[in-house]
Amino acid sequence: MGAVKLLFVVQRPPYKSENPRLALTHAIASQTAEIYMDDGDSVVPTVVFVGDGVLNAVKNQNAMKVYGVTSTENHIKSSLMIDMPVWVCKEDMARLGLKEDQIITDAEDMGAELKTTFVSYADIQKEMEAVKHLLFF
Amino acid sequence: MKLAVFLSDWRRTEDTFERLKADKLGVVLVGNGIYHAVVKEGGKDSPVLSKAGASFYVLSDDLETRGYTAANVNSKVKVIGYGDIVDLIMNDYEKTAWL
Amino acid sequence: MGELTLGVFPSLVGSMSLDFAFKLAEAGMAKGHKVNMWLSGNAVMMAKKGQKAFKDYSHNEKKMKELIGKGMEITVCEACAEARGYHKEDTPEGMKRASMDWYLAKTVKTDRLLHIGGE
Numbered sequence: 001m002g003a004v005k006l007l008f009v010v011q012r013p014p015y016k017s018e019n020p021r022l023a024l025t026h027a028i029a030s031q032t033a034e035i036y037m038d039d040g041d042s043v044v045p046t047v048v049f050v051g052d053g054v055l056n057a058v059k060n061q062n063a064m065k066v067y068g069v070t071s072t073e074n075h076i077k078s079s080l081m082i083d084m085p086v087w088v089c090k091e092d093m094a095r096l097g098l099k100e101d102q103i104i105t106d107a108e109d110m111g112a113e114l115k116t117t118f119v120s121y122a123d124i125q126k127e128m129e130a131v132k133h134l135l136f137f
Numbered sequence: 138m139k140l141a142v143f144l145s146d147w148r149r150t151e152d153t154f155e156r157l158k159a160d161k162l163g164v165v166l167v168g169n170g171i172y173h174a175v176v177k178e179g180g181k182d183s184p185v186l187s188k189a190g191a192s193f194y195v196l197s198d199d200l201e202t203r204g205y206t207a208a209n210v211n212s213k214v215k216v217i218g219y220g221d222i223v224d225l226i227m228n229d230y231e232k233t234a235w236l
Numbered sequence: 237m238g239e240l241t242l243g244v245f246p247s248l249v250g251s252m253s254l255d256f257a258f259k260l261a262e263a264g265m266a267k268g269h270k271v272n273m274w275l276s277g278n279a280v281m282m283a284k285k286g287q288k289a290f291k292d293y294s295h296n297e298k299k300m301k302e303l304i305g306k307g308m309e310i311t312v313c314e315a316c317a318e319a320r321g322y323h324k325e326d327t328p329e330g331m332k333r334a335s336m337d338w339y340l341a342k343t344v345k346t347d348r349l350l351h352i353g354g355e
Binding site for chain 2: 009
């Protein structure tokens with residue numbers, strides 16, 4: 001089968017629902033999925049935040065300090081650290097009054113080189129068409 | 138892309154559905170999504186049914202569970218069973234999205 | 237015949253999306269398809285043995301066992317289960333526990349994926 005592309009679409013805000021967290025933890029699990037796969041197969045996930053889901057990508061989250069749980073920010077940074085693309089929808093940021101400097105753009109503190117990508121909804125639509133499976137959270 | 142979208146809610150907080158596009162789009166109304174097939178709020182069809190180019194389906198079991206029958210269903214919507222959903226997923230569409 | 241994988245995340249009791257998943261799995265198998273199921277998030281409680289059947293609550297354990305007996309592969313997210321105090325010894329016979337990578341790996345070979353997200 002070779003490399004199979006998956007798109008994880010996060011459409012809801014963080015914390016009240018486990019959905020956004022599960023999207024990130026499942027996508028990150030692609031790193032170890034090879035133990036269940038044939039040689040040469042792999043999964044290539046992209047996580048995209050759309051609609052109110054872009055609120056997951058707001059930086060300076062303190063969930064660990066306040067509630068003792070890993071923040072969604074930490075999971076996003078972990079995703080960047082393993083070179084997993086993280087996309088944020090530009091139109092939804094604009095609709096919610098979010099500027100790029102309010103968003104998690106990198107994980108340099110964790111040694112990541114990959115940065116968050118700001119994309120149009122049209123780019124997301126193209127990716128939906130390109131991947132084998134869609135997973136809406 | 139050939140996409141089957143499963144709508145399981147009556148009121149939704151996301152606008153993902155409105156933005157989804159596909160060359161072939163099937164909308165399968167299940168769970169509380171069946172209300173889009175039978176309720177005319179303010180005398181009007183659900184806006185879901187105005188999705189251009191889409192084919193609409195509603196699950197008979199979930200209609201019956203909620204007190205409706207095929208006789209109540211909007212003429213744009215085809216009443217189907219679980220076996221039909223399997224066929225839609227496996228034969229008619231390439232991808233699915235549960236919203 | 238094809239292969240269908242269901243990723244199921246909603247609660248055992250409440251939304252009835254789990255009931256939907258099992259009925260769909262049954263219909264898929266009746267048509268000769270191979271069906272896999274991944275239970276994750278709040279759906280993991282589906283996979284805890286010893287559930288008592290009340291008529292006020294969804295109850296799918298019997299159907300789940302029937303489908304496992306007919307060849308459905310069903311795996312529960314180990315971390316999600318442990319976080320909810322549901323341990324290996326609570327797992328019904330025939331059901332597997334694995335980390336999330338099991339689900340990711342299934343997406344490679346399966347013909348179709350229906351990912352039923354949680355509440």
